[in-house]
Amino acid sequence: MAQVIKEERSLYRNIFVEDIGDSRCLKFSVKRxxxxxxxxxxxxxxxxxxxxxxxxxxxxxxxxxxxxxxxIGLGGGTLSNNLLQLYPDIHIDNVEIDPAVVxxxxxxxxxxxxxxxxxxxxxxxxxxxxxxxxxxxxxxxILDAFNGEYIPEHLLTKEFLEETQGLLSERGILxxxxxxxxxxxxxxxxxxxxxxGDFYSIKDLQSSGNRVIVAAKNLPSIDSLQVQIxxxxxxxxxxxxxxxxxxxxxxLEKNSPSEYRVLTDQYSPANLL
Amino acid sequence: MNKLGHNYFIYLLAFTSGxxxxxxxxxxxxxxxxxxxxxxxxxxxxITVFMLSLSLGYLLGGRLTLKQPSVSRYGTIFVFAGLTLxxxxxxxxxxxxxxxxxxxxxxxxxxxASMALFFIPTVILGMISPYSVRLLVxxxxxxxxxxxxxxxxxxxxxxxxxxxxSFYLVLWFEVNTIIFSFCLLxxxxxxxxxxxDKLESRYEQVQNQR
Numbered sequence: 001m002a003q004v005i006k007e008e009r010s011l012y013r014n015i016f017v018e019d020i021g022d023s024r025c026l027k028f029s030v031k032r033x034x035x036x037x038x039x040x041x042x043x044x045x046x047x048x049x050x051x052x053x054x055x056x057x058x059x060x061x062x063x064x065x066x067x068x069x070x071x072i073g074l075g076g077g078t079l080s081n082n083l084l085q086l087y088p089d090i091h092i093d094n095v096e097i098d099p100a101v102v103x104x105x106x107x108x109x110x111x112x113x114x115x116x117x118x119x120x121x122x123x124x125x126x127x128x129x130x131x132x133x134x135x136x137x138x139x140x141x142i143l144d145a146f147n148g149e150y151i152p153e154h155l156l157t158k159e160f161l162e163e164t165q166g167l168l169s170e171r172g173i174l175x176x177x178x179x180x181x182x183x184x185x186x187x188x189x190x191x192x193x194x195x196x197g198d199f200y201s202i203k204d205l206q207s208s209g210n211r212v213i214v215a216a217k218n219l220p221s222i223d224s225l226q227v228q229i230x231x232x233x234x235x236x237x238x239x240x241x242x243x244x245x246x247x248x249x250x251x252l253e254k255n256s257p258s259e260y261r262v263l264t265d266q267y268s269p270a271n272l273l
Numbered sequence: 274m275n276k277l278g279h280n281y282f283i284y285l286l287a288f289t290s291g292x293x294x295x296x297x298x299x300x301x302x303x304x305x306x307x308x309x310x311x312x313x314x315x316x317x318x319x320i321t322v323f324m325l326s327l328s329l330g331y332l333l334g335g336r337l338t339l340k341q342p343s344v345s346r347y348g349t350i351f352v353f354a355g356l357t358l359x360x361x362x363x364x365x366x367x368x369x370x371x372x373x374x375x376x377x378x379x380x381x382x383x384x385x386a387s388m389a390l391f392f393i394p395t396v397i398l399g400m401i402s403p404y405s406v407r408l409l410v411x412x413x414x415x416x417x418x419x420x421x422x423x424x425x426x427x428x429x430x431x432x433x434x435x436x437x438x439s440f441y442l443v444l445w446f447e448v449n450t451i452i453f454s455f456c457l458l459x460x461x462x463x464x465x466x467x468x469x470d471k472l473e474s475r476y477e478q479v480q481n482q483r
Contacts (some may be wrong), residue, residue: 011313097312123310126379133374154306265307266447272440 004030006108010100017108023049026076026104028147037147038076040109046085047240052177052210053078055202056142057239058246059175059214060086062200064228066139067091070131070167072124072155073145074101077111082239084117093138094119095127125154128163137169143176153268156188160265161195165217173216180211184273186260188213193255194262204249214250222250282469283344283405284426286351286462290401291430293455296438297358298323301391303448304365308373309383318380322387323395330399337400338407345470347408350400351463355456357394362449362456365390402427 005024006017016027018036025039039049048054056079060066067090071080074096083090096102099121105111113119120127124145141164145155154160164174174196178188180203192199196215200222203211233243263270301319302311309315337346368389376382405423410416442451 097310123312123379125307126310129308129373152311153303154311157307159307264447265303266449267443268303269444272444 006104008100008104010098012098012100015098015100015104017104024108026101026109038078038105038109040076040078045110046082046238048078048082051204051208052212054239054241055210055212055246055249056144056175056177057082057236057241058202058243059173059212060140060236061225061229061232061243061247062214062216062220063139063171063173064232068136068138068169069093069140069142070128070138071095071142071144072127073143074105074111074119075144076109077105078109079142079144080117081110081112084112084114085238086235090116092117093127095122095124097121097123124152125160125163128160128167132163132166136167137172138167139169139172141167141172141174143174146178151184151270153263153270154265156191156263156270157268158191158194158262158264161191161215165195165215168217170217173214176213176215178211178213180205180209182273184270185211186258187263187270187273189253190258190260191263193253193258197255199253200250201253202246202249203251222247222252279344279469279473280409282466283347283408284423286347286466287401287405287423287427288430289458289462290351290354290398291427292434292437293354293358293459294323294327294395294398295431295434296442296451296455297361297391297394299435299438300443300448300451301387303443304361304390305369305383305386308369309379309386312379314380315383318383318387319391321384322391326392326395327399330396330401331403333396334400335403338404342404342407343470344408344473345467347401347404348463348466348470350397350404351459351466353463354394354397354401355458355460355463357397358452358456358459361390361394362452 002018002020004016004018008015013028016030018025018027018030022041022043023039024042025036027036041047041049048057066087069083069090069092071092071094074080074094077094080092080094083092094117096119102119102121143155143164145152168174179185192213192215198219199213199215200219201211201213229243229247236243261267298319302316305315305319369386372382372386372389376385402423406420409419409423438451
């Protein structure tokens with residue numbers, strides 16, 4: 001039996017926390033069935049519920065020792081918590097536009113902050129522009145700002161990705177949670193290709209509509225990652241991630257000429273496509 | 274041109290100015306988003322600046338009608354409106370960069386940036402409505418009717434400009450292409466008004482000589 005245990009209003013939306021049996025979800029709408037933004041199992045909060053968050057965590061195989069991480073879009077704070085669990089000394093900047101989401105994450109999803117895990121209430125694009133001015137560098141940037149209903153168009157343009165690329169350290173990777181079904185898909189691919197050239201995507205069309213894009217300044221080949229993969233299998237299993245299985249969903253997307261227009265700050269009708 | 278055709282032309286121009294004002298306002302959100310996000314306060318800044326500029330434009334446009342109102346002056350307003358929109362396409366980026374690096378708070382940043390980008394062209398576009406009323410009104414009894422009709426036409430232009438820009442133009446064209454089109458449209462119509470006025474006064478001269 002579903003039960004809404006908390007309703008929080010914000011400048012942007014209404015946020016609901018809903019308990020169903022053992023799972024607790026953060027939702028932006030109670031009416032639509034699949035509107036869960038973030039879920040946890042109350043009895044085992046470390047286990048990941050969504051396939052796409054498993055994909056995002058699996059992307060660690062491309063850079064297994066991130067020291068400085070930037071997460072755009074907090075949700076319940078699951079990714080931040082899990083990274084902290086894996087690497088207790090990690091430095092994480094969480095950026096979330098909506099203060100109400102941060103509050104709900106802390107109160108209901110056990111979102112953990114410390115002097116190295118910090119949250120900024122800001123638009124992701126503004127944070128990235130300011131970080132560029134400060135010449136910050138990140139080993140891992142996770143972009144999880146799309147909630148399935150509305151796409152912040154200024155976070156899906158060539159200029160934005162170039163700015164993000166400018167924040168990546170030499171071995172840094174960008175991990176972006178996007179959709180695998182929509183007309184936007186090809187425009188999105190074209191835009192990522194325009195900035196990063198080749199990239200990896202992780203998707204399982206059978207189980208979810210998500211595509212996790214992994215892009216990097218210097219994209220490693222999967223063959224070169226055996227040592228990292230071996231070392232991650234065990235630690236990732238605590239989050240209910242079967243890395244061996246997820247590797248099967250990873251594919252290299254080669255940069256090739258596309259008939260689809262690249263999205264730019266000048267042309268970004270992401271919500272109309 | 275006869276009186277009726279003459280009036281249609283002025284309504285057409287008023288329609289176009291309404292169309293352009295809201296078209297540009299909508300693109301304003303696009304232009305500011307990379308620097309200030311697309312939160313409600315960014316829209317607040319844009320709408321504030323447009324309302325403020327329009328109010329001043331109405332005031333100045335009304336004042337201007339006291340001084341030898343003519344279709345050629347009316348056309349000049351359009352030409353200026355078109356020309357002052359051009360920097361929006363050419364200099365938006367350096368202006369936005371400057372404001373972004375100097376003001377941390379995105380509320381005041383977006384307010385100042387909107388002011389720098391939209392104030393002048395919108396004031397000039399705002400001058401068009403009262404000036405149109407002056408050119409159309411011939412007697413006191415009809416003045417309310419004419420003003421009503423004019424608001425109807427220009428606000429309908431605004432509605433269609435909003436819809437076209439947000440539903441279709443941004444899907445088909447780049448932001449700057451749309452702005453150039455507004456510039457070109459306003460300048461050409463202004464030029465046509467100037468031309469029309471010249472032809473009419475020459476025609477009158479010929480008539481008077483007979």
